[in-house]
Amino acid sequence: FSPFSPFSPFSPFSPFSPVSYSVTGSRTRQRDIHAVNKVVFYILLPSAVLLALGLNTNLRDGAVWRFVGGFLLLRAICLVVVWVVHGLVRRQSVAYVTIQWMVTCWVSTVVLGIPLLIATLGPQYGSLGAVAAISSFIFQLPVMLVLLEGSVDTAGFEDRRVAGKDKYAQMRNEGGEDRSRAPALEQGSDQERHQEREVGGRDAGASEDALDVEADVLMGPSTTRHHAYTVRLTKAQARYVGIKLHRNPILWAIVIGFILSITTLGPRYLSPGNPPLRPNCDYAVGAGFINLTLRYFAQCTEPIALLAVGMFLYAKNPIACGLLPSIGYMIIKLIVVPGVMVGCAFAVGLSGAEGRAAVLLASLPVSPTSYTMSDKYGVGRDVAESNVFWGNLLVLPTTIAWNAFMDAIGLFEFVPPPGLDSNPACAAA
Numbered sequence: 001f002s003p004f005s006p007f008s009p010f011s012p013f014s015p016f017s018p019v020s021y022s023v024t025g026s027r028t029r030q031r032d033i034h035a036v037n038k039v040v041f042y043i044l045l046p047s048a049v050l051l052a053l054g055l056n057t058n059l060r061d062g063a064v065w066r067f068v069g070g071f072l073l074l075r076a077i078c079l080v081v082v083w084v085v086h087g088l089v090r091r092q093s094v095a096y097v098t099i100q101w102m103v104t105c106w107v108s109t110v111v112l113g114i115p116l117l118i119a120t121l122g123p124q125y126g127s128l129g130a131v132a133a134i135s136s137f138i139f140q141l142p143v144m145l146v147l148l149e150g151s152v153d154t155a156g157f158e159d160r161r162v163a164g165k166d167k168y169a170q171m172r173n174e175g176g177e178d179r180s181r182a183p184a185l186e187q188g189s190d191q192e193r194h195q196e197r198e199v200g201g202r203d204a205g206a207s208e209d210a211l212d213v214e215a216d217v218l219m220g221p222s223t224t225r226h227h228a229y230t231v232r233l234t235k236a237q238a239r240y241v242g243i244k245l246h247r248n249p250i251l252w253a254i255v256i257g258f259i260l261s262i263t264t265l266g267p268r269y270l271s272p273g274n275p276p277l278r279p280n281c282d283y284a285v286g287a288g289f290i291n292l293t294l295r296y297f298a299q300c301t302e303p304i305a306l307l308a309v310g311m312f313l314y315a316k317n318p319i320a321c322g323l324l325p326s327i328g329y330m331i332i333k334l335i336v337v338p339g340v341m342v343g344c345a346f347a348v349g350l351s352g353a354e355g356r357a358a359v360l361l362a363s364l365p366v367s368p369t370s371y372t373m374s375d376k377y378g379v380g381r382d383v384a385e386s387n388v389f390w391g392n393l394l395v396l397p398t399t400i401a402w403n404a405f406m407d408a409i410g411l412f413e414f415v416p417p418p419g420l421d422s423n424p425a426c427a428a429a
Contacts, residue, residue, distance in 0.1 A: 047297035052130030053257030094151030099380035150231035365391025
């Protein structure tokens with residue numbers, strides 16, 4: 001279960017589905033968890049992205065797009081490498097290759113990246129975490145959905161969707177009691193799904209659109225043994241992918257933030273800057289409630305997400321894929337991938353604080369979304385579980401080590417801005 005995800009809040013692509021299990025293992029009411037998920041998915045995360053991109057980033061600056069290009073290059077390189085290694089050499093399925101790609105470069109650039117950059121480089125660089133997320137949502141997310149859907153058994157796709165709708169309606173009618181199981185792990189027979197549909201029945205108060213959005217929690221596609229170069233996507237699956245992207249509030253937050261930044265409305269009139277060091281003299285004080293509201297919701301995101309991550313780690317096996325493979329994955333994720341990011345940063349012309357920020361973001365742990373998606377598609381769960389566990393456990397020493405290493409060799413030299421380490425007013429006194 002994922003504490004942070006760009007997908008439907010009630011589906012397995014839920015940002016806080018681990019909240020549905022308390023630390024004692026007891027299940028809470030699914031209806032209450034659904035309400036919490038909606039708040040986080042529809043309000044908190046989009047607010048953080050909109051604040052960072054729309055108000056605190058100048059997307060007319062070429063350096064910002066070089067930063068996006070660096071992460072696009074990193075994700076493309078990782079995709080090619082895992083495709084060759086796991087697809088062409090090991091002859092694994094498309095779904096398995098996609099999960100390997102996720103555990104390599106699908107990192108928590110918003111939830112962990114923004115506070116990390118603010119703490120290490122200064123508040124003016126915090127928005128780069130959301131800038132890095134642009135490449136996640138405009139490139140990696142659509143490609144992952146296409147690859148995962150294209151690798152599953154297409155037979156009975158619509159039947160599984162109908163069964164999911166009926167199950168969701170049944171849970172709403174019954175209040176969600178005793179039905180918060182992990183559906184992706186259960187792939188029953190067609191007869192069982194038919195019986196569930198007969199028992200289920202539609203929720204008369206729920207619209208078809210709402211059922212479409214929520215129901216994929218109960219649709220467990222079975223992954224086939226297609227080789228990595230085989231992708232079969234039906235029209236129904238393509239429509240399903242399109243609906244998931246179209247209804248993603250984080251994607252809409254990126255679009256709105258892009259408009260506010262390109263038109264300079266956000267950075268010029270809605271952002272106060274960084275007072276007292278770098279105040280924005282054009283700031284429209286009368287519209288200050290917009291910045292304050294977004295900032296309030298954005299600041300709620302990190303603590304709630306970290307709490308959910310802790311609940312996720314509590315019930316997980318740190319060596320689910322084996323001890324040596326876990327060590328190998330951490331070497332790749334925490335050392336090799338940031339090292340590749342160094343080359344990508346030079347390739348796109350990043351330097352100084354921007355280059356350092358790119359390396360630090362690349363060293364962040366993989367998002368628990370990777371476990372959620374591997375669980376839904378029934379492939380690579382052990383790999384994702386170990387990666388999420390150790391990546392989050394080692395995030396602080398990894399950040400410290402990479403900062404110390406770059407300082408020692410003079411890589412992406414960075415001079416802290418005035419006031420980062422101390423209050424300039426106190427220093428002057």
